[in-house]
Amino acid sequence: xxxxxxxxxxxxxxxxxxxxxxxxxxxxxxxxxxxxxxxxxxxxxxxxxxxxxxxxxxxxxxxxxxxxxxxxxxxxxxxxxxxxxxxxxxxxxxxxxxxxxxxxxxxxxxxxxxxxxxxxxxxxxxxxxxxxxxxxxxxxxxxxxxxxxxxxxxxxxxxxxxxxxxxxxxxxxxxxxxxxxxxxxxxxxxxxxxxxxxxxxxxxxxxxxxxxxxxxxxxxxxxxxxxxxxxxxxxxxxxxxxxxxxxxxxxxxxxxxxxxxxxxxxxxxxxxxxxxxxxxxxxxxxxxxxxxxxxxxxxxxxxxxxxxxxxxxxxxxxxxxxx
Numbered sequence: 489x490x491x492x493x494x495x496x497x498x499x500x501x502x503x504x505x506x507x508x509x510x511x512x513x514x515x516x517x518x519x520x521x522x523x524x525x526x527x528x529x530x531x532x533x534x535x536x537x538x539x540x541x542x543x544x545x546x547x548x549x550x551x552x553x554x555x556x557x558x559x560x561x562x563x564x565x566x567x568x569x570x571x572x573x574x575x576x577x578x579x580x581x582x583x584x585x586x587x588x589x590x591x592x593x594x595x596x597x598x599x600x601x602x603x604x605x606x607x608x609x610x611x612x613x614x615x616x617x618x619x620x621x622x623x624x625x626x627x628x629x630x631x632x633x634x635x636x637x638x639x640x641x642x643x644x645x646x647x648x649x650x651x652x653x654x655x656x657x658x659x660x661x662x663x664x665x666x667x668x669x670x671x672x673x674x675x676x677x678x679x680x681x682x683x684x685x686x687x688x689x690x691x692x693x694x695x696x697x698x699x700x701x702x703x704x705x706x707x708x709x710x711x712x713x714x715x716x717x718x719x720x721x722x723x724x725x726x727x728x729x730x731x732x733x734x735x736x737x738x739x740x741x742x743x744x745x746x747x748x749x750x751x752x753x754x755x756x757x758x759x760x761x762x763x764x765x766x767x768x769x770x771x772x773x774x775x776x777x778x779x780x781x782x783x784x785x786x787x788x789x790x791x792x793x794x795x796x797x798x799x800x801x802x803x804x805x806x807x808x809x810x811x
Contacts, residue, residue, distance in 0.1 A: 512769055515556060515569075515808050516777055516784060517544035518801025524558070525800040526574060529768065529809065532786065532798050538574050541567050546588040547808040550613075551595020556810060559586040559600070566600065566611070571810055581618050583609045588672075590631035590640070592655070599640055599655070601628040608642055610658060620658050625649045632673040632682060639697065641682055643670035650684050650693070652700060662700045666693040672764075674723040674732075676747065683732060685720035692720055692734055694750060704750045706734075713739050722764040726789065727771055733787075735762040735776060742776060742785075744792055754792050758785035764806040777804040 512529035517540075524544060526536040541560030544567075548557045557580065558567045566580035566589070582589075583602030586609070590599045598611040601624075608628060610620035625644025632641040633655070640653040648670060652662040667689025674683050681703070684693045694704040708718050719737035725747065726732075734743040738761050744754040759778025762785070766775050773795075774787040782802055786795045 511811070513571075513810050514766070514775055514784070515547060515810055516800045516804045517547055517558060517806045518803060519543045519545055519561070519779075519805045520802035522560075523801045524569065525804070527784065527798060527800070529773075532796060534798075534800070536574055537801065538569065538576075540569070540576055541565070545805045546586070547806045548589060548591050548598070549808060549810055551591070553811050556808060557589070557591075557598065559589060561585050561587055561603075566598065578616070580611050580613065580616050581609070582611065583607050583621070588629060588631050590633045592633060593635070593637040597655075599631050599633065599642075601631050601642060603627050603629065603645075606644075608640075608653070622653055622658050622660070624651055629671050630673040630684065632675055634675055634682075634697070635677065635679040639679075641673045641675075641684075643673055643684055645669045645671065645687075648686070650682070650695065664693070664695055664700055664702060666702070667691045667705075671721050672723050674725055676725055677727055677729045683723050683725070685723055685734060687719045687721060687737065690715065690718040690720055690736075692723065692732075692745075706745060706750045706752065708734070708736060708739075708743050708752060708755075710736075710739055710741055710755055713741070721762075722776075724765045724767060724774060726767075731789075733765060733774055735765055737761055737763065738780070740778075742774075742787065756787060756792065756794050758787070758794055759783045759797055763804075766807045766809050768809050769811075775807050775809065777807045779803045779805060 514527040516525045524538040542562035546559035582600045585604035600609040608622040625647030627645035630643035650664040667686030669687040692706040717738040722735035732745040741755040760780035776785040
């Protein structure tokens, strides 16, 4: 190889491997028009609208990064969307009304919250079969798996409980009473805490995993915004474990929270009824699904600033960043 070509080749390889060079897409589940909106992350332009099953909500990326699993709630199953073709290539079983789910660290098991039958369905992904079920409180909603895969968390809305479950035995090992209608659970990156949002209470319970005790309850007060509209839903914690972003539903705000102290640092005005959120692959941006304004807001994480809103489908519920 000529000497002059070696630096050029090295530069080309580095460019291909750099985060900026990798194409990213955003997928939003639109629960009213039964579609997935595909947005190019670089241009923030819609590139495709994909029809899927009835009332798509929860979204999870497969371990190999080739597929996205979709909770199609009114179809009572999980659909598999192939990211190469953007076509649904198959279904996975679930219980009635799957809304949210979590995936094991190895990518082989899905834990699906079935709101209508008060159970968690345990699904073997490679075998596309149900391998177990766990009875929960009334209206199971939020699901989370600890970073080491040794603990499963479920929230039950009507019971206002957080359930601690051993994923190996599929047995309850504890519970914590939290504010009304707990909607979402997120572990800190070190796995030492689990944060649980309560929609009606408008708060977040910070639970110590080792003791299963609430160590802090974070409340949100926004000047000029009616208290009843401040409804905590989605939670996203930065990879360094320092900052949490909490979606506040019809308050149309995302709260920026210091994880160490629990202090609310800022409220960001986004679209109407902000529900769930997702970080970009490098963590520099946060994307929100705004269900009433039918759009997605783009947040600069470091600057704590909303950059843009992008129209999507009808009643976007969830969003995910994919290759």
